Amino acid sequence: MSTYSDRLKALRDQLKNDRLDGFVVPLTDEHMSEYVGEYAQRLAWLTGFQGSAGNAVVLPEAAAIFTDGRYTLQVREQVSADDWQYVPVPQESIAGWLSEHAPEGGRIGYDPWLHTRDWVKEATKALAERGAELVAVTANPIDAIWADHPTPSLAKLTVHSDDAAGRSSADKRQEIADWLATRKADAVVLSALDSIAWAFNIRGADVDHTPVALSYALVHADGTADFYVAAEKMTDAVAQHLGNAVRVHNRADFGEALKGFSGKRVAADPERAVAAIFDGLDAGGAKILSVRDPVVLAKALKNPAEVAGHRAAQTRDGAAIVRFLRWVSETAPGGGVTELDCVEKLKAFREETGLLKDSSFDTISGAGAHGASPHYRVDEKSNAELKRGELYLVDSGGQYEDGTTDITRVLPIGEPTAEMRDRFTRVLKGHIAIDVAQWPEGVTGGQLDSFARRPLWEVGLDYAHGTGHGVGAFLAVHEGPQRIASPNYAGSGQSEPLRAGMICSNEPGYYKAGEYGIRIENLLLIVERTLDDGTKVLGFDTLTWAPIERDLIDPALLTEDELDWLNSYHARVLEIIGPLLAGEDLAWLKQKCAPIARSAS
Template identity: 70%
Template sequence: MSAYAARLVALRAQLAKDGLDGFVVPLTDEYMSEYVGAYAQRLAWLTGFQGSAGSAVVLADSAAIFTDGRYTLQVREQVSADDWSYVAVPASNVARWLGEHAPAGGRIGYDPWLHTSAWVADARAALAARGAELVAVARNPLDAVWSDRPAPSTAVLTVQDDVHAGLGSAAKRAQIADWLSETKADAVVLTALDSIAWTLNLRGSDVAHTPVALAYAIVDADGTADLFVAPEKVTDAVRQHLGNAIRLHPRDAFAGALHGFSGKRIAADPERAVSAIFDSLTAGGATVLPLRDPVVLAKAIKNPVETAGHRSASARDGAAVARFLRWVEAEAPKGGLSELSCVDRLQAFREETGVLLDTSFDTISATGAHGASPHYHSTPESNAPLELGQLYLVDSGGQYADGTTDLTRVLPIGTPTDEMRDRFTRVLKGHIALATAVFPAGTTGGQLDSFARAPLWQIGLDYAHGTGHGVGAYLSVHEGPQRIAPPTYPGGGAAEPLRAGMILSNEPGYYKAGEYGIRIENLLLVEERPFAHGATMLGFETLTFCPIERSLIVAEMLSPAERAWLDAYHARVVEVIGGYLDADERAWLAEKCAPIA
């Protein structure tokens, strides 16, 4: 019996002991985070799944794992079909599946600190239709059998200076106070870790790749705030930075504090605050206002200091990736390179900048068939050699004090096939179409998404992921509320109007199962585009500069305008990152960025 099969057996035994007929295991934490600390990696511990989005249901005689199209191949590689059935999202979801598979009259458990109120309502309704019951547990049964579960991080907080933040915490809290006044609320509960970090100009290292600390905050209408965080995280420098307007409390005092707002109007975000928070506020006599966290949009619209910082971070990061691409191009045909050895070498190039603080996510280093899984994560078990005839895809990013980066490039190992070049060129055409889009205020990411897909649609192809996500300012590499994606894409955001100052990725792709994957990703800044006749539209400034592989491009497939964009982009690549390279590297870069033939 494998370790994962044994864990499933142990969990079922615990469920029986607790009087439960099933249990739901999401991939999130008590903050509804996308990336979570090791202590909250329950889904990975139970199933072996290493993706960044998913959930599972365990019943007495069956179990199912739910993932979207990004992980169709990965989940089958990492999770045993002997123990788990694979369910595709959004074709189905946990609530719908429970309504079809839960035992009649059964008791299905859930942890109220790991689900939103909306999810609870949906799951409860689906189960009721089957004569089953959704039961909130006081203690997560999975934690009871996870004997070596890591403790939450004890890393100390750090201060994000105004030189990088561009706006002081007092000014940010004043903006929140104005919002509270407008909504006639007494306070707002902040649970999203990046919202707390942005509001208080603090950073942490409690979650891999995302510089946040495990904490809660409540901001009052007078601009003061209560911060709930482990005391050992607060240094004298942090205490001085916070000043008297921020009252400090232990993190474990937060749940009890929610009962202290009797007669008050308290705002909480129904998408980012778990159901336990809403339940506790209501039980304590508060009137709960289910409103979007006011920080979400404020931090998405970058100020001039943040955008300038991102340009600097992007330049040095693009140079590091360019050096890496040159290295792969030279070494891979000789043999001996693997996905993981490439991860290590890319990390070294980034560390040579002297200012790298972390990577912004686990590097996707995927060769051959692994590239067909958009969010593939190489492990010692799956690690594959780079071999002639393959495409090598690398999607990676860095965390720097002045910005968060994310870019994807593809290299042929040896000679690419005509099909590979055709698909790459179509992806490039879609990338250029989005990069050059001009659109009126109020346009959403969902309206722009088809620009990037059209060249693939023309031959009956598509890709099963969004085209673009928001990016933070030395914060989360996946930041809302904006997104470029089809309206039905899981996670929402496609209906959010794009606004000047937002940063998004531009990453169309193509994936051929069992053979290769292609993705071209740059980051874009939404900017105003004034016209002579008085109209002001919006467009994109490209922020990422790194060569796009010319040997994969079928020049005849590009229009004159697309060729002009590519040549201008590559000229700008030389200008922006050339100063970070030595003479030999600059010569290589000049060749890679020569005008398209």
């Protein structure tokens, strides 16, 4: 099918054949992953949308695509308004939209392997108000019309060493068994790919940018486990690593295995396990404990080996970033440098470390107006030149065996305007407010979020995304359960207490549609501190080291404390990154990290 309009028509024809009056298309896979393999990119294939979060609904006479504030501009550039209605979330929900637009008495299809049970309940209730029903399909109708549909990856599994992980898989499985014992449960379903990778100390290559393998696991109260993965993915080294306590089965057998827990208490995560998993457990007569996967919090609390690995990875990555920033600042003003040139150059600098495994997400390389789309993804069609008088925003990260990085910096190409400097400095003030925050135990990321927004709020401005997300250890660049975000922005985790050992990004921003985008992002480790009176509090320890563009800073807008923070941060950048550089790279870094005086302009 040559066009996206053709694909939409073909889907509608297929729905007629399937006796359905509509279908819901999420951007996820059978594991509720954020980033998915090519075989699961059904939303992109159908609509052309290249973002990492979204959903669509197709009805006989209407079609809608649902995206959050990060993609307000991008979805309009990539998805035709002739075919699709743009619906913002969380302001509107799929269930709410269906309650108003579904045909009365209609049959709306959904794939039970791509939705949570809670979503199914919500949509079922909403459709009932129109006399319509939600219908589980046994075969996804998009797969029926996707002629060159990719097959799931069969990349080999690899072992993640105990030294890098800081704990053995047997130790982690025993912790899960202890967790089960406290709940008088017999087993827990692990379906989130990063939970499985962490629990078994394995990694994979089935999803771009996230080193995980398509698999499922059942961990039992005695510490043994059943691991479901395609046989072609196993190696002798992985089999030896897993040992006799882990029984390996074909991934295709997982659904049937769920029916073997009659009368047993089985835990499953309502947020991370799809509806089909709950349906299978119900069909087999299991007593279901609907609770969060025990790996989620354990994985978020980094142990000393993981923290040390992160620090090493961030330092190595920071040196590559400095070399890249120097290259852009010296080359782009002369013309001829494009967004894709920057993506390739940054990748090359990271590869020169000799330790890069992958990027941790598609590099956001946004010149001028493209920077105003927070999750802009450059391709050959959109590729723009970096032009004088514009800002260039680059948000990128690397996957290394010892850590996962994520950093955003902004550079002016030529001379910035006074407005650009004002907005950048306000974003910097918000960034500093998060970095220096201290709080008592129990405070959540949602409570910290407004610290970053206040300098923008004071002049009537804001940004339409969260301020921070969790980050894995050679795992997902977006990792729960913690998040620094208010409930106004899509996603979960706002109410999760922040704990020592968690890693969070700190990335306030500002976006002027059609002109430029600004975001400053570092990664931070939550640590425990003791005040002078002995009181225990939590705070952040900076992990990311790279200069913050001094030519975009208006020192007059900074307080003395903020200016001290900036100068201290740059002194640490030079101290940590300087020894990894030489020659002109080192000279450039020294200039960028020189102290800034309040009288500077």
